[in-house]
Amino acid sequence: MKLYELTDEERIKYLLVNDYIDNKQADLLKSREPLSQDLADSLSENQVGVFGLPYGFATDFKINGKDYVVPMSIEEPSVIAAASNGAKRIRNSGGFSVNVSDHIVYGQIVLESVEEDTLTLLKAQHDAILKVANEAHPSLIRRGGGVRTLEFHKYDNLIELELGVDTVDAMGANIVNTILEKTSKEVAAITGCNVLCSILSNSGEGQLVDVQVDVEFEQLSTKTMSGSEVAQRIVSLTEFAKKSVKRAVTHNKGIMNGIDAVILASGNDFRAQEAAAHEYAARSGYQPLSNWQIEDDRLHGRLLMPIEVGSVGGAISSMPMAQLTLAIMHISGSKELRSVIGAVGLANNLSALRALVTTGIQAGHMSLQSKSLAVSAGAIGAEIDLVAAQLNSEKNYSLENAKKVLRELRNK
Numbered sequence: 001m002k003l004y005e006l007t008d009e010e011r012i013k014y015l016l017v018n019d020y021i022d023n024k025q026a027d028l029l030k031s032r033e034p035l036s037q038d039l040a041d042s043l044s045e046n047q048v049g050v051f052g053l054p055y056g057f058a059t060d061f062k063i064n065g066k067d068y069v070v071p072m073s074i075e076e077p078s079v080i081a082a083a084s085n086g087a088k089r090i091r092n093s094g095g096f097s098v099n100v101s102d103h104i105v106y107g108q109i110v111l112e113s114v115e116e117d118t119l120t121l122l123k124a125q126h127d128a129i130l131k132v133a134n135e136a137h138p139s140l141i142r143r144g145g146g147v148r149t150l151e152f153h154k155y156d157n158l159i160e161l162e163l164g165v166d167t168v169d170a171m172g173a174n175i176v177n178t179i180l181e182k183t184s185k186e187v188a189a190i191t192g193c194n195v196l197c198s199i200l201s202n203s204g205e206g207q208l209v210d211v212q213v214d215v216e217f218e219q220l221s222t223k224t225m226s227g228s229e230v231a232q233r234i235v236s237l238t239e240f241a242k243k244s245v246k247r248a249v250t251h252n253k254g255i256m257n258g259i260d261a262v263i264l265a266s267g268n269d270f271r272a273q274e275a276a277a278h279e280y281a282a283r284s285g286y287q288p289l290s291n292w293q294i295e296d297d298r299l300h301g302r303l304l305m306p307i308e309v310g311s312v313g314g315a316i317s318s319m320p321m322a323q324l325t326l327a328i329m330h331i332s333g334s335k336e337l338r339s340v341i342g343a344v345g346l347a348n349n350l351s352a353l354r355a356l357v358t359t360g361i362q363a364g365h366m367s368l369q370s371k372s373l374a375v376s377a378g379a380i381g382a383e384i385d386l387v388a389a390q391l392n393s394e395k396n397y398s399l400e401n402a403k404k405v406l407r408e409l410r411n412k
């Protein structure tokens with residue numbers, strides 16, 4: 001039985017019997033109550049409800065030799081299917097190899113009304129400022145993190161102090177902002193300058209993830225196209241993306257489909273991730289974040305980009321569904337979470353490109369969208385699958401047609 005043919009109850013059972021979740025976690029899923037009233041009220045303001053998104057999981061991920069099912073939360077049909085589809089082709093070719101950098105979050109203290117000698121004064125106090133910064137967050141030092149770098153940059157009458165902080169497993173926004181605000185007071189006292197602001201940077205330069213795969217041609221073939229032709233066409237489309245920003249942004253959107261869905265399911269900050277990803281894509285003119293080329297009779301794929309997440313702290317630690325996501329994947333820390341998220345991005349990218357250069361995207365996309373069209377047309381319960389099946393057989397995916405099919409079904 002294919003997973004997509006099971007009911008949601010049966011899929012929960014699948015997770016249970018395969019030891020991805022325990023009985024308590026199964027009950028949480030069955031309850032369909034992702035947040036308590038109190039927790040919702042404590043997370044953001046003027047709360048009047050909880051906004052729902054489907055929570056599912058992609059299968060067949062083999063990353064650095066470890067098997068994963070990957071929870072994803074997303075409203076778009078076909079993203080989870082595409083992730084699993086890409087992951088399976090990659091698994092059958094040996095899996096994903098992922099390297100992750102340390103977890104360095106940058107922060108900026110900006111000084112204004114600087115004097116001629118302010119920069120010299122700051123440079124002379126480099127070690128003293130670094131000491132103050134490290135003392136600002138003793139628990140971070142205890143966990144093995146700390147302020148690793150301190151640089152000064154001058155821009156006309158402004159000076160920036162740029163701190164690079166190893167935040168270990170935390171996403172780090174609060175840690176870095178606390179360090180910056182405490183340090184800035186000392187810096188103001190040393191220099192006599194005004195502090196214009198102290199804030200982390202969402203640049204993901206210190207949080208790069210390097211995902212590589214070598215896909216066998218036979219994993220790419222379709223009924224009408226050989227694997228090597230599909231591979232060559234994926235390479236050509238990638239080359240086109242390097243020349244066309246309009247294509248590059250869509251290429252990257254396909255990568256972000258997978259990345260954002262895991263970021264949401266793990267309770268992480270998707271705005272930070274989006275900002276970091278597109279800054280990285282634009283560092284020398286907007287470019288695709290992944291590259292595909294033929295190497296030794298295989299399709300070699302590489303995704304090099306920042307993944308800006310934590311595995312502890314804030315909403316991640318307080319939201320039961322975020323905890324569930326980490327538990328299902330047996331995540332040991334932020335480095336592992338980043339490697340999984342990067343792999344999902346490349347899997348979604350492979351699936352999208354393969355579909356685009358072969359059957360086109362609509363064939364698979366619309367047949368998966370037919371269920372949500374049926375619901376939009378008013379279908380309930382068993383009607384949903386019946387209307388969707390009819391839309392798929394007619395290949396007419398308008399809302400009007402879905403309403404007509406539903407009317408006919410009810411009049412039978």
Ligand code: MEV
Pocket residue numbers: 250251252253254255257352353356361
């Ligand atoms: C749709 O959500 C994503 C794609 O447009 C990505 C791409 O074009 O590469 C299919």
